[in-house]
Amino acid sequence: MSIRSLRDMTLEELMKLLKAPVFDESGRRLGLLERIYADSKKKVAKKAVIRFDNGKRKKVSADQLFYASGAVVYSRKGVIKGKPLFADSEPDLAQAKEILDKMKVIKERMLKLDELLVEGKITETTFKILRGDYEAQLKSLQEMGMKYFEKLKKRLMELESREEKLSEELNLIEARMYVGEISENEYQKKAGPIKLELDR
Structure with a gap:
């Protein structure tokens, strides 16, 4: 699911948006997209006319209009502040990724350690000491990771529901x-508001 600026859409796509409902960022219906003015050379939208439900009309910049799941969203500032999926879980995602990266490094070191032992470059005593240290680090990271993974799993289930x-x-x-x-x-x-929420 994505939110696209009208300026990034083709003329063919823009034509299909005529008479499409227009909403503000909160999901409140404003009216219909009555007309689109395009740059004939660049073939991109420049301006558009919103016909409000109260009968009034307003010409706005194409940069202030966005397409989302069958509806057009109007933003005065030209920015959609819709909350992306997992936005409130970003700290947990970052921590989980960091843990996975550390685990990957440790596993690579363990493989290298195995090679060194086979090649006879280290003694078995050294191998056991380092191997035990890496295994302990790996176990600690796995326990830490489970905390974040469980939180993310719960959040995903909530979003799916x-x-x-x-x-x-x-x-x-x-x-x-x-x-x-x-x-x-x-x-x-x-x-309209439901489609906007589903599209975030």
């Missing part, structure tokens, strides 16, 4: 539109 609930909620809204219980406009208002 949340995504499943959102997908089911979106499916329910779509079904209500298909059977005529709600209009397409109502569907866009309800589905």
Whole structure:
């Protein structure tokens, strides 16, 4: 899942966005994407017109518009602050990676140590001392790593559960539109924020 600036999209892709719902960064519906002005030479979007639900229109820079899962997001500052997957788990991810890197180095040293013993470059006593030291370091790192891996596993399960609930909620809204219980406009208002969250 990705968020793309309208300026990075092809003219063919941009044409498909006309009449697409426009939301702000919080997921609140603003209106529809009514028109797109493109640079004919560079073939990129320059400006666009948002027709707000209150009937007003506003011309904005293409740098302020982003495409995310069937909806257009408007950001005055031209920056989407959507929270990426695992954003709140980044410290744990960094620690886990650091531990894995250290474990890799120790395992490489152990292999090199085996080679030195076979080649007769070190005594068996030296081998046992160093091997025991490396094994102790490896065990310590494994125990440390389990703490972070368990936290990340739990977080992943939470995210998967949340995504499943959102997908089911979106499916329910779509079904209500298909059977005529709600209009397409109502569907866009309800589905837009869900799609934005799923796309983060």
